[in-house]
Amino acid sequence: MLSLFLAASFSFMRTDASLAYSCASQIVRECTPRDAGTARAEIAANKILDMAASAGADVRKDSFIAPTPRGNRRFNNVYAEFEYSPTSSWVVVVSHFDTKAGTPSPGANDGASTTGLLVGLANALSDRPVKGINVMLVWTDGEECLYSYGERDGLQGSKRASEILSSKKRDVKAVLCADMLGDRDLNIIIPANGTHSLAERVVECAKKAGLSSMVSKSNLFVKDDHQPFLDASFPAVDLIDFSYGPENSWWHTKEDTIDKVSVESLYKAGVLIACFISSFEKQ
Template structure:
């Protein structure tokens, strides 16, 4: 993703489990002081008769363990040992959880002439036919820390605890939830490869492009949600501009549900600048995909594409909040 500006930071306050019960189903909630008055608010555009489906809670500890596991593989740069280990882990785990799992291998030659062997991982839950919701994230990491303020570090690979591992960790835990309690409609997961290779955009968003040219053109999803950089220990998820322009109804649904769950403070409707990311390729193809992203990562945006994108700068609490919102969107997807 490219630089964005004007993102307003909101400090994360303590997330306390069990503070209130959300109508029929919610046995575990996160209470954020002053975020929302009371516990009963619904999301914008939903009727008063909307029924929440019983669902298991999002397990933040397990998701965070998945984040740590990915980091332990090492950098997940295409062609690296860490990349191969992560691919094997993704496939093995998902085959134990999803109805259908398949790999989408492809190759790409970079502008520098490097030949990359890449693989998208696709998993499906629920009905095989009919419309479906796409949840996507990228699982690769940046080869070079080109945004580091220290020139000596710019040739180092990025660990990708937030930019790479966080979205994958949330989706893996959602996969366990959907295995335990199937969602009411069809859901497809896309773990895209080659999103962050770079440095030019010609060598980025590779997995999204390949998916759209294949699966996405033959049987496109109705709409989608992209998770990118969703583990920041100091989170704020304002509305990304491309998302509002190309997937406005999806944005209204996500941010409305977030407000109803008590996360309005961390999902402000303030609109931030445009961020080039996988979702833009989908929007260009006529598929509305909204991006949940905290692009203001670290003081002065100083952790993005640097050696400081590490586990210590991420939080299980943030994974919980994002996973809780996306789970609610999916289980209301009727």
């Protein structure tokens, strides 16, 4: 039985997890492939826009051109904002939706699972608003690199989002990146390249939610969508399951299919993230 923050107004429910799984399944079924910066990825972005709006979120799409090793490409991020007040601080939750170019991967866990999870969070935030903190959800395009991560390759959507946050001078208390969290055999790590205080906060949230057995800090450095926010001096942390299949062997392969994603894992990941968001609430 998962324990909850009883004092907090915001929670993630099993109905939210079921919605998350349904949306992930739809993304895989209707939007594969959705390689970064392609027309197929834009179809996926439009689908996410509709899903999040149906969940009650105030959403918008940000289309932008960015250089890549294969020339300029058009990318598309999707944003949903849940504003408590203009003067309140922000918590940002980020997930990518694109698939890896040059692979046969449907990206069910790597991309679609947390895309659906953010839709579930949008539904939860619409139904059970957070007190005293603003929340932004960002679905990013272009997380996957074409060749190897660098200035013009990979993390395009999160670079764009961090630039926008910087230009608006938002008071951001935390950026949380969610990646590959639908794995039936869920084991979440917190990579070493992140803000220490936020990593400790996640560990404490896992303890309070009864999820300590599946959440741990790691010595690994992981290139993920939290990195551009760190580079822009925002506090950021990454939650990722990097043990997907034997020795992570299903990652970026045709084995990354929706049958390996579970509602239960999405529920546990959603509860953890909801606890994290709630920890910033002002009672």
